[in-house]
Amino acid sequence: MPQSPSLFSADSYFSTQPPPSGLEHDISGVKEFVRRQKEKGRNVVLVTSGGTTVPLELNVVRFLDNFSAGTRGATSAEYFLKAGYAVIFMHRQFSLQPFSRHYSHSTNPFLDFLEIEPGTNMQPSSDVSDPGSMSSQICVTPNKRKDLLEVLTAYKAVHAAGTLHTLTFVTVNDYLWLLRAVSQELSVLKRKAMYYLAAAVSDFFLPRQKMSEHKIQSGKGSLHIEMDQVPKILKPMVDDWTGKDGFIVSFKLETDPALLVPKAQISLERYGHQVVIGNDLNRRKYEVVFISWKDALPPSSKGPNSDLSNPRYAESWLKIDPHDHNKEIEEDIVAELVKRHKIWITGAEASTK
Numbered sequence: 001m002p003q004s005p006s007l008f009s010a011d012s013y014f015s016t017q018p019p020p021s022g023l024e025h026d027i028s029g030v031k032e033f034v035r036r037q038k039e040k041g042r043n044v045v046l047v048t049s050g051g052t053t054v055p056l057e058l059n060v061v062r063f064l065d066n067f068s069a070g071t072r073g074a075t076s077a078e079y080f081l082k083a084g085y086a087v088i089f090m091h092r093q094f095s096l097q098p099f100s101r102h103y104s105h106s107t108n109p110f111l112d113f114l115e116i117e118p119g120t121n122m123q124p125s126s127d128v129s130d131p132g133s134m135s136s137q138i139c140v141t142p143n144k145r146k147d148l149l150e151v152l153t154a155y156k157a158v159h160a161a162g163t164l165h166t167l168t169f170v171t172v173n174d175y176l177w178l179l180r181a182v183s184q185e186l187s188v189l190k191r192k193a194m195y196y197l198a199a200a201v202s203d204f205f206l207p208r209q210k211m212s213e214h215k216i217q218s219g220k221g222s223l224h225i226e227m228d229q230v231p232k233i234l235k236p237m238v239d240d241w242t243g244k245d246g247f248i249v250s251f252k253l254e255t256d257p258a259l260l261v262p263k264a265q266i267s268l269e270r271y272g273h274q275v276v277i278g279n280d281l282n283r284r285k286y287e288v289v290f291i292s293w294k295d296a297l298p299p300s301s302k303g304p305n306s307d308l309s310n311p312r313y314a315e316s317w318l319k320i321d322p323h324d325h326n327k328e329i330e331e332d333i334v335a336e337l338v339k340r341h342k343i344w345i346t347g348a349e350a351s352t353k
C-alpha cells in the first residue's frame with residue numbers, strides 16, 4: 001500500500017483494492033461471448049460508456065461523479081453492430097444503452113407513444129389464462145410507428161444474432177477491474193478486437209483503506225478529502241492486457257479548446273495506442289478530432305519525438321452540421337474507425353506472411 005497519495009501503479013492498485021463481487025460471473029459471460037464470436041469469425045469491439053463514481057464512504061451516501069450521459073457509447077455501439085461487429089457494451093448502470101436510448105425517460109418518454117384504444121376496459125383482466133388481454137388494447141401512436149418499428153427491428157435482429165453483450169459498472173473500482181478482465185479475455189482475438197474507450201473515468205479516487213466506514217459527519221464544518229490518482233491504465237492495457245495486438249481508441253474530453261489537440265497528442269505519445277479522439281465538451285456532438293500516428297510504423301519502433309518541426313501525429317477533424325438533427329456524428333466516427341481497423345487487421349496479416 002503506497003504511503004503517500006498518487007503513487008499507485010496499476011499493479012499496486014489491483015493488489016490493494018478489492019475486486020467487485022460480480023466480477024467472476026461477469027467474466028465467465030464474456031468468455032463465452034468471445035468464444036462464440038471467434039467461432040463466427042466476427043470482429044468484436046469493447047465499448048465503454050458513461051461516467052464512473054468515486055464513493056466517499058464504505059456505506060455510500062455521497063460520491064463524486066464524472067460527467068457522461070452515455071450517449072456517445074450507446075450510439076456508437078449501434079453503429080458498430082450495424083457494421084457487423086459484435087459488441088461488448090460496458091456501461092455505467094442506468095446510463096443510456098443501444099436501442100432503448102431512442103426512448104430515454106427524459107427526452108423521449110415511451111409512455112407518450114402509447115395509446116389506449118377507445119372502449120378498452122381499464123381494469124386488468126382477472127382471467128389468468130389470458131394475461132395479455134390488457135396489452136392487446138394498447139397501440140403505438142401512428143406517427144411514431146415508423147421510427148419505433150425501425151429501432152425495434154434492429155434490436156430484435158441483434159438479439160437473435162447474439163452480437164450484443166452488456167456489462168455494468170458504477171464505481172471507478174468496478175470499471176478498472178472489469179476493463180482489465182474484459183481486455184484480457186478479448187485479447188484472444190488478437191487484431192480482430194477493438195477497444196473503444198468512451199467512458200468518462202475519474203482521475204482521482206479514495207483507496208478503500210482511507211474510506212470512512214460510515215456517513216461522513218458534518219459537525220466539523222468544511223470537508224477536506226485528499227484523493228489519490230487513479231493509475232494510468234492505458235499503458236498496461238496496450239502492452240500487457242491486450243498483448244499489443246488490439247486496436248485501441250481512447251477519448252480525451254476538454255473544456256478549453258486550446259488544450260484539446262496537445263493533450264490528445266500527449267496521450268498518444270505516452271501510451272502508444274492507435275487513436276485518440278479529442279472532443280470539446282460543448283461541441284462534442286458535432287465535431288471531434290482524430291489524433292493518430294502519421295505513418296504506418298508501430299509506436300514501439302518510434303524513438304522519442306526529437307524533431308518537433310516534423311510532427312509525427314496526423315490530425316483529422318470530423319464535423320457534421322449542428323442543425324441537422326437526423327445526423328449523428330457517431331455514424332462517421334464508427335465508419336472511420338472500421339476503415340482503420342480493417343487496415344490494422346490486414347497489416348498484421350501481411351506482416352505474418
Ligand code: PAZ
Nearest residue numbers: 068069070071072198201251252253
Ligand atoms: O456520454 P456523453 O455522450 O454524454 O459524453 C461522451 C464523452 C464526452 C464522455 C466522451 O466522448 C469522452 O470524451 N470520454 C472520455 C472522457 C475523459 O476524458 O475521461
